[in-house]
Amino acid sequence: MVEADIYKRIPASRRMLAGLVLALSNFMVVLDLTIANVSVPHIAGNLGISADQGTWVITSYAVAEAICVPLTGWLAQRFGAVRIFIVAMAGFGLFSLLCGLSPTLGMLVACRIGQGVCGAPLMPMSQTLMLRVFEPEKRGRAMGLWAMTTLLGPAFGPILGGYISDNWSWHWIFFINLPVCALCVFAALALLRPIETERAQVPIDGVGLFLLIFWIGCLQVMLDIGRDHDWFDAPEIVALAICAGLGFLVFIIWELTEEHPVVDLRIFRHRGFSFGVAGLALCFGGYFASIVVIPQWLQTSLGYPAVDAGLVTAFTSVFALVMSQVAARLLGKVDARIMVSCAMLWLALMALWRATWTSGADFWTLAMPQLVQGFALPFFFIPLTTITLSAVEPNETASAAGLQNFLRTMATAVATSLVLTVWGDGQRVARSELASKLNPDDVQRMLANSGVSYEQGRLLISNMVEQEAIALAVDHTFMLTAIILVVSAIVIWFSPKPKGPVDTSAAH
Incomplete structure (x- = not known):
């Protein structure tokens, strides 16, 4: 729940600006989920890889984001929502720069994983902070603005990605994040610090997090490379399938018995x-x-x-x-x-x-x-x-x-x-x-x-x-x-x- 008068810590003249910054940050993260889709053929051609391998740019970002989303609540409680928002936004900008500079598929995928890790807290944190910025009677309208950016992101992603790939270079689909990230970081430092959430020493389920990364990583690698290795005729695909299956079973058992699970399966x-x-x-x-x-x-x-x-x-x-x-x-x-x-x-x-x-x-x-x-x-x-x-x-x-x-x-x-x-x-x-x-x-x-x-x-x-x-x-x-x-x-x-x-x- 949001404290009833938390919004009073921000002057009324600055609340709309703070809301626009949060909506812009959400728009950027959602945009990045689809902006690379139409650029895959350009990326594949430039890096000398197949189009199938080029889609790792999409899946690596999505998997990293999915794994880190369950950690958002713990991070906000442990370090504060505003602080996590600022650090994640800065990290997203850094990895966007590295994605644009990547000369190989390996580096690009690694940096997209970094983007996903940093992007995971931004969507929920922007929503949480949006509710703290506005007075109760305006929160519904504020969430409408936030939801609008969630719908607009997938719409503008393919168009913007296509225009940039055709007229500039695929590298710029990542470089365009840099001014947005810089703006959001400085604006958050100037506007959002008064509404920082309280911090607490909350335990983290390290074993559960490791198991989550392990079985999802094995599953996704198996799905991504399986079609290139004739699926289960290849021993490495069989090994990945076994690791994913066993890891998933152990993960379920652990999370159902852990007092503070990273994913509450109950x-x-x-x-x-x-x-x-x-x-x-x-x-x-x-x-x-x-x-x-x-x-x-x-x-x-x-x-x-x-x-x-x-x-x-x-x-x-x-x-x-x-x-x-x-x-x-x-x-x-x-x-x-x-x-x-x-x-x-x-x-x-x-x-x-x-x-x-x-x-x-x-x-x-x-x-x-x-x-x-x-x-x-x-x-x-x-x-x-x-x-x-x-x-x-x-x-x-x-x-x-x-x-x-x-x-x-x-x-x-x-x-x-x-x-x-x-x-x-x-x-x-x-x-x-x-x-x-x-x-x-x-x-x-x-x-x-x-x-x-x-x-x-x-x-x-x-x-x-x-x-x-x-x-x-x-x-x-x-x-x-x-x-x-x-x-x-x-x-x-x-x-x-x-x-x-x-x-x-x-x-x-």
Whole structure:
């Protein structure tokens, strides 16, 4: 809970400025989750790596952020929310600089991990401090501003990343963070120190943290490199799978018996929370699949510049911003489960719409499902918080919110790896099927009659088959995500109907 008069420590003339700084910091962190998506082909080409390896830039950031989110509460209690915010912001700027200067994939991934570690506290801390800056009657409007930046970040990320990659260099998608970080650090030092939270000597679950890092690290490395090593035919993949499985089991046992666990797994005893976050993870993973696949397909196969690929991806947020106010007004008047399940089914319909795409699709054919999809997003994100947090005890709200954010971020990383594997396997299957039905001799004879040489004909046929195989694999991928989204819509009904108002001030 927020002290009733804590806001009085900041002069009224400075509160709006402090709120804007906090909203800007949240916008930057959310932006960085998607800004690199459309830049992956540029990064891969510049560093001399495959596009699959380039996606480590996305997953490394997401995994590091997910692991560190559960530590946010302990860090704030131990060192103070304002102090952690300032240090994390400075660290985020430092690692952004190092990301932009990285000459190799190894250094870039390591620095993205550093970005994720520093970025993890910024989103929840900005929300916590936002509530301390404003008087009670203005906190709802302040959280609306904060939520708006959460929606705008994914919208501007692909557009900004695409423009920078096409017109400047991929390095600048990280360099642009530096002035924002500097502004936020100096503004926080000048404005936020009066509302610092109280500090206390709180124990840390070191063993649980180690186990968390161990099993998630093994799992994510296995998912990222598995497709390049023929999965379980490679001994290193088998070893990683065993380590991830054993580490996960030991982690569960330890956390359930630890007095001060790093992740409070006891919260899963609440049916509403368990099925709510299960639906969240499934739906967010299915939703994020389009954010990963579409930009790469448009750039690597259809020849789209990065900025156009970013525009197609970002259209989702146009109607999401408009409908967010409608969703907020309906909350409490309509069963939250109806809102969430209808939104999930709407997202599934959009996935089915994408499953009809062909390699000859024009810009608006690609953009329309993204645009229409935006209607559903606020009805998924906003009510789902009510479903999950209303199911837990009031003293468990902060832990439940942190665990929910952890699972959402992990779903992003896992979905990125899995969707690329499904897409890659689909390409190989489609290529084999197309080649088996193609009569190359007849095609080459027709091409030769048109003046095309034998070698040119072979290359032309190969490129056509490859392009169509990739398009068919995209359709197959979205068909599977549609199924996952329908399952998530069903899962949410295993949660009980939310009762009464929910204090979402701890949600992040």
